[in-house]
Amino acid sequence: MEFIDLKAQQKFIRKSLNTSINKVLDDGRYILGEEVSQLEKQLSSFCGSQHSIGCSNGTDALIIALLALGIKPGDGVITVPFTYIATLEAIATIGAIPVLVDVYDSTFNMNPELIEDVIKNSEYNIKAIMPVDLFGLPARYRLIKEISEKYGLKVIGDAAQSFGASKNTLNVGKFSDITTTSFFPAKPLGCYGDGGAIFTDSDEYNKIIRSLAVHGKGSDKYDNIRIGLNSRLDTLQAAILIEKLKIFEKEIELRNKIADLYRKKLNNLDVRFQYIPQGYKSVYAQFSIVFDNQKVRDEAQLLLSKKNIPSVIYYSIPGHLQTGYKYLNYKKGDFPVTEKLSNTILSLPMHPYLNEDDLDKIVGVIKTI
Numbered sequence: 001m002e003f004i005d006l007k008a009q010q011k012f013i014r015k016s017l018n019t020s021i022n023k024v025l026d027d028g029r030y031i032l033g034e035e036v037s038q039l040e041k042q043l044s045s046f047c048g049s050q051h052s053i054g055c056s057n058g059t060d061a062l063i064i065a066l067l068a069l070g071i072k073p074g075d076g077v078i079t080v081p082f083t084y085i086a087t088l089e090a091i092a093t094i095g096a097i098p099v100l101v102d103v104y105d106s107t108f109n110m111n112p113e114l115i116e117d118v119i120k121n122s123e124y125n126i127k128a129i130m131p132v133d134l135f136g137l138p139a140r141y142r143l144i145k146e147i148s149e150k151y152g153l154k155v156i157g158d159a160a161q162s163f164g165a166s167k168n169t170l171n172v173g174k175f176s177d178i179t180t181t182s183f184f185p186a187k188p189l190g191c192y193g194d195g196g197a198i199f200t201d202s203d204e205y206n207k208i209i210r211s212l213a214v215h216g217k218g219s220d221k222y223d224n225i226r227i228g229l230n231s232r233l234d235t236l237q238a239a240i241l242i243e244k245l246k247i248f249e250k251e252i253e254l255r256n257k258i259a260d261l262y263r264k265k266l267n268n269l270d271v272r273f274q275y276i277p278q279g280y281k282s283v284y285a286q287f288s289i290v291f292d293n294q295k296v297r298d299e300a301q302l303l304l305s306k307k308n309i310p311s312v313i314y315y316s317i318p319g320h321l322q323t324g325y326k327y328l329n330y331k332k333g334d335f336p337v338t339e340k341l342s343n344t345i346l347s348l349p350m351h352p353y354l355n356e357d358d359l360d361k362i363v364g365v366i367k368t369i
């Protein structure tokens with residue numbers, strides 16, 4: 001059994017993939033070929049964003065978003081410790097300071113009720129808030145936006161795991177000043193290498209982002225009006241994403257069906273799930289369950305692995321306890337919800353083509369605990 005089965009997906013699109021990959025090989029424009037702008041248009045119509053800009057990966061997407069909003073070294077950016085390290089890393093890379101707030105125990109996303117205290121008491125000049133849509137579920141952007149407006153802050157949505165998700169009629173890509181995503185193969189919409197995208201409704205940010213992604217170019221790439229990065233999306237990856245986007249909507253439905261089945265079958269056990277609030281739709285980048293305590297969780301993982309069922313702990317070391325981030329001076333106990341989740345959470349196999357037999361096998365093992 002695979003944790004994420006990309007081969008099962010490939011069966012459905014292999015033929016059209018071969019055709020479109022061959023077309024790129026024939027065209028010979030491996031960087032900024034026409035597939036890139038074609039994909040950008042399709043991403044925009046998919047999520048409703050005015051502008052979509054392809055880039056090299058989800059981490060660069062965050063760095064570019066921070067630079068586009070004018071975040072400077074020493075500025076504070078509020079984010080969460082319960083995330084993949086790239087969120088904190090992007091802030092730290094540009095010399096800004098990740099200022100952390102804990103997450104909700106129910107949704108695992110940023111707890112907006114904790115933000116104002118941090119803004120008032122931080123020794124840093126807070127300039128932006130960067131929520132993360134963990135496991136594919138959008139954060140509480142309405143409340144976060146209220147706070148950002150009150151204090152004149154920008155919002156950058158780290159939607160690396162949540163492209164395709166929505167709240168009521170609004171899609172991911174529309175909640176923040178700038179939204180970023182990743183097309184890493186294991187993400188819900190993944191390519192066959194590294195890739196990412198940035199979404200905004202602002203014409204001005206669009207211009208700056210496009211410049212930043214190509215060495216800060218001005219009128220052409222040898223006229224450099226700002227310090228940028230080399231962060232373009234490959235034509236081949238764009239061609240692959242165009243094929244994957246065709247089945248993405250259907251795959252989101254399948255992921256939701258599998259998650260519903262998981263919830264139903266695990267219902268009577270001593271585990272709980274990520275709470276999906278009314279009106280929210282997740283893309284289930286992961287299906288994660290939370291156990292009573294660490295001992296049961298670790299035992300569950302061991303029993304699963306004995307039956308060759310893969311499972312992963314996202315995230316076993318919270319951001320504030322990572323060695324590379326000691327300079328932020330956080331300590332154990334600072335973010336109790338995150339720390340408790342780190343010790344009790346487990347992500348189970350999740351992909352659109354997981355069948356009910358496999359699901360029963362997984363649930364069967366968990367039932368024995």
Ligand SMILES: *Cc1c(COP(=O)(O)O)cnc(C)c1O
Pocket residue numbers: 057058059060083084086087132158160161181182183184194195196
């Ligand atoms: C995957 C991920 C990233 C980084 O994306 P890459 O394409 O791997 O650079 C950033 N933030 C979160 C929350 C992620 O899950």
